[in-house]
Amino acid sequence: MIKNIIFDFGDVFINLDKEATYKELYKLGVEHISEEMMQVYYNYEMGLMSTEEFIEYFYNEFKIDKEDLVKAWNAILLDFPLHRLAFLKELAESKKYRLFLLSNTNDLHISWIQNDWGEELYSEFKNCFEKFYLSHEINFRKPNHNIYEFVLNENNLKPEETIFIDDTSDNTNAAKELGIHVWNNEPGKDDVVELLKREEFTV
Structure with missing residues (x-):
């Protein structure tokens, strides 16, 4: 589960x-x-x-x-489709799952996002997550195993109870090697709002 x-x-x-x-x-x-x-x-x-x-x-x-x-x-860096934010907020409000963000993101990129989105939207997004992990703040990066182990250990997460969504197969493959469920979300084909329709959530 x-x-x-x-x-x-x-x-x-x-x-x-x-x-x-x-x-x-x-x-x-x-x-x-x-x-x-x-x-x-x-x-x-x-x-x-x-x-x-x-x-x-x-x-x-x-x-x-x-x-x-x-x-x-x-x-x-492009746009942030707001239907994804609506999905995320609904997911967070349900309190059915512990939600985390884990991103290979540098200071220039996150600064641009904060300025482009504005403080209110950025905070609204960030507050949906229990923890918000950016690689330049925790000194690890995907697909190195130690970044996943860090998140699992710091939050007492069991790999078999955890799913990781990423658009890069190297990153999902590395997480899978640690026993984490994964979804390699392909841009242009997949949309994160379809997450709960996946087999991991319907069995």
Whole structure:
């Protein structure tokens, strides 16, 4: 029986254009994404470097205007369909499940979301969850096993009573290896509002 639901953020609640940042960076002269750049990104996403250090890295490497870099970095972020918020609020108000958010999110992205949505909407969303885990605040990132173990252990969750929803198969596969039920939610095909129709909730 499912008692706990762990949600991803991007392409589960907020829509993303995952190619947009690469396209915008290319226009700014970043023609190749190196392993070093990816490691910098991972470190930033885990909160192991500050926003200032992250921006400075790209400025030093490519002489990109800092404001242009921030715009390019946030180009991935799109709209938040409010029918998903309505679903989430109804789910939270039912009190049938413990709800958690677990997202690979960096400081620039979450700051953009807070400004774009406004404080009231952001708080309304965040308050639906018992815990709101952002990778840059807890120093872990998906799909590493330790991020799932951290959430399970901190909240005394049993994997067999928990389902994790994420749009990236690497992330759901890693959670599944720990015995957590998963739904690899595919953007454009699936919508999180269909969650309770899944077999895990109907048996």
